[in-house]
Amino acid sequence: MSNRFVNIIVPVIAVILGIAVGTLIMILSGYNPLDAFAALWQGAFGDEFYFGETVRLVTPLLLAGISVAFAFRTGLFNIGVEGQLIVGWLAAVWVxxxxxxxxxxxxxxxxxxxxxxxxxxxxxxxxxKARFRVHEVIVTIMMNYVALHVTNYFIKNVLSDNGDKTERVAESASLRSEFFEGLTDLSRMHWGIFIALFCVFIMWFLLEKTTTGYELRSVGFNQHASQYAGMNVNKNIIYSMVISGAFAGLAGAMEGLGTFEYASIKGGFTGTGFDGIAVALLGANGPIGIILAAVLFGSLKQGALNMPLQAGVPNELVDIIIALIIFFVASSYMIRWFIERISKKEVK
Incomplete structure (x- = not known):
């Protein structure tokens, strides 16, 4: 069995296992899983409004996902997508x-x-990381909190008069469109989905079709060999984090210029940046996989809002299903081992 096929089938199995265990939890909790999943589907794709809202949720998830994936593909772990998203949100609204x-x-x-x-x-x-070999995971986690509190300060003291949110962005800076509002029954879907899809293409093209992308992947695979081959390791580490951060900042622009059209003081993280880690993992850091993973997570999150109303099922159960999917993806070595055992038996 080829590695490429295994890389494709493992996330699919992880999703199936996550949904299956989530279904079992619903049954044990006294809920009807058929009603729950019917309500979830209705809430995600049941009509034009729900479809538009699902696309709206998928948009920043796509950008957060490729931000994480880009760093992963170049040997780095950008856990600071949430912070980069928040500062991008503020900058977009400021302008x-x-x-x-x-x-x-x-x-x-x-x-x-x-x-x-x-x-x-x-x-x-x-x-x-490049100059002092400080591990990027520690720094990016810390930078998330710095971003949260610095942006809150600017919103309160610079962009508003001691208020908790800024003014709405000018119409000339908004991603929303009357075309999408008419098409999706006044949902908050906006032009950002095309920006996100274009960025997915940029990530693929940059990593797979350019010399810079080859160097970035090479440095991530083996820094010593890359340095021996004449590549500037430190420069490529910085490039990788800068490009990854730019994608995350664009995810913030989708929220600031599209969904909300303002920036407000936040009591905690938005969660989108952290969801991007799950999207990248489930999508195996590839462009098609990330698109599919973002659609899955976006539809689950949007559909979950309809579950209490239509089926009387707490929407927290969707969070459990998402957590289970991530668990099975993170435990993919067990799935791979099982697939290898089956393939060996078939060969015999």
Whole structure:
């Protein structure tokens, strides 16, 4: 059995096992799983509004997923996607509220500001890793908290008059469109989905079709061999974290310019950045896999909102299913071992 087939089938089995165990938990808790999953499907794809909201949820998950995956593919662990997303959100809203420009200039400028802010937040752990060999996991986790409290300070003291949120971004900086509102019955779906899909393509093209991408993957695979081959290891480490941070900052722009159109003081993390880790793991760090994983997680999260209303099932059960899927993905070596045993028996 080829490794490529195993890499494809393992996440599928993980999803099936997660749903199966989640179904068992529903039965043991006295809930009807058929009603629960029917309500979940209805809440995710039942009509135009729900479909639009699902796409809206998938959009930042896609960008958070490729942010994590890009770092993984280059040998780094960017656990700071949440913080990079938050600063990107703030930067996009700041530009969206601070200036008045034609939409053709204002919107790209606000999106670019988010990418630059995320890139800057990724540059710091990248520099510390490259120059001082400080582990990026520790630094990125710490930077999440710095991002949360620094952005809260700016929202309260700079972008508002001691308020808990900023003004709405100008219409010229908004990703929303009357076209999508009419198409999806006034959902919050916006143009950001096309930006996210384009970024998935950029990630694939950069890693697989460019010299820079080859060097980034090579450094991630073996730093000593790459240095011996004449590659600048430190520069590539920084590049990797900067690019990963830029993708995460764009995820923040999707929230600040599309879903909410403002920035508010946060009592805790949004969770989207951490969900990006799960999306990357389930998607096996590949572009197609990440798209499918983001759609799965987005539809589960959106559909879960309908479960208490239609089936009387707590939406926390969906969180349990998601956690189980992540558990089985993280334990993929057990699934691989089982598949290998079966394939060996078939050969005999």
């Amino acid at each position: 969206g509220t601070a200036v008045e420009l034609p939409k053709l200039i204002h919107l790209p400028l606000a999106v670019l500001a988010a990418a630059l802010a995320g890139a800057l937040w990724g540059f710091i752990p990248g520099l510390l």
